[in-house]
Amino acid sequence: MLDKQNGVIGKYKGSTSGPLLIITAGMHGNEPAGVRALELLFKMLEVEPITNPSFSYRGEIIGILGNTLAFDQKVRYIDQDINRLWTKNTMDKIHNDVLLNHEEQEIKRILSIIDAEIENLKPEKIYMLDLHTTSSAGGIFCIATDNEESIAIGHDIHAPVVLNLLGDLGGTTLHFFHDTYREIPITSIAFEGGHHENPMSVNRCIAAVINIMRSIGTILPEDVANRHDQVLLDHSKELPKTVEVIYKYHVDDISLWEMIPGFTNFEKIHKNQHLAEYDGSRVVSPFDGYLLMPLYNSQGEDGFFIVQEVPDM
Numbered sequence: 001m002l003d004k005q006n007g008v009i010g011k012y013k014g015s016t017s018g019p020l021l022i023i024t025a026g027m028h029g030n031e032p033a034g035v036r037a038l039e040l041l042f043k044m045l046e047v048e049p050i051t052n053p054s055f056s057y058r059g060e061i062i063g064i065l066g067n068t069l070a071f072d073q074k075v076r077y078i079d080q081d082i083n084r085l086w087t088k089n090t091m092d093k094i095h096n097d098v099l100l101n102h103e104e105q106e107i108k109r110i111l112s113i114i115d116a117e118i119e120n121l122k123p124e125k126i127y128m129l130d131l132h133t134t135s136s137a138g139g140i141f142c143i144a145t146d147n148e149e150s151i152a153i154g155h156d157i158h159a160p161v162v163l164n165l166l167g168d169l170g171g172t173t174l175h176f177f178h179d180t181y182r183e184i185p186i187t188s189i190a191f192e193g194g195h196h197e198n199p200m201s202v203n204r205c206i207a208a209v210i211n212i213m214r215s216i217g218t219i220l221p222e223d224v225a226n227r228h229d230q231v232l233l234d235h236s237k238e239l240p241k242t243v244e245v246i247y248k249y250h251v252d253d254i255s256l257w258e259m260i261p262g263f264t265n266f267e268k269i270h271k272n273q274h275l276a277e278y279d280g281s282r283v284v285s286p287f288d289g290y291l292l293m294p295l296y297n298s299q300g301e302d303g304f305f306i307v308q309e310v311p312d313m
């Protein structure tokens, strides 16, 4: 199903008009679960009307592989992390037709797919879901923008919603596809489905996609099998509903970084707890809170994040 030529994983057009839902996976080439989830999702959508004749979909979905070459090579990226390159600088380079590095070429390809789809469909509204997994185990979560609808969708996905993450990063898909794209309103969210290699991460990514489709009203709630939702509800029941990032540890040189083994997402940590070694020195937590995305990859520059619960959102 995966068209390696242009990285379109699948497309599905409903019987009635509605929003364009763009789902990206494998922005990081070492994260195959989202790609597998989309391959299965498009198969499920093809058979659903046969087993459930009342099923109807509103609008169109397109699934796009983020980094085709890194995915083939099973590495996070080739030249640069693509999820830090969705910037004006990259757009200027594409526009001016200057020499692009590998990930900039992938961005050019992704935008040409999206632009062709918009040209064809002329949607009044676009939604984007960017599927990821983490190098640490435990704790699924959504990363929302500061847009209220993005936060609401995150809660509907039934995974903890992480706020304020984008302030510490730059050039992510969520920064770029924020509020409007080509003058069309767009709402974006990212989903982190668990550990890269855990087979359950595929199921959780499928569940996140189905929950976003229900949340934005492109499928009817009665068409959604409860088992999908249960996958996420079971996994997030012990986790806080909404958290905000209060700290990020930046890693300049990944070769000097060593996270203490065994930390998981949403593990409770306390101030001064020993978390990692950097260049032979102890790295300790400056705060009490929950640990997020402790870095066990051999590529990357975010050592870990600390988040705290936001009450009543």
Ligand SMILES: [Zn+2]
Pocket (backbone or CB within 6 Å): 027, 028, 031, 131, 132, 133
């Ligand atoms: Zn990722």
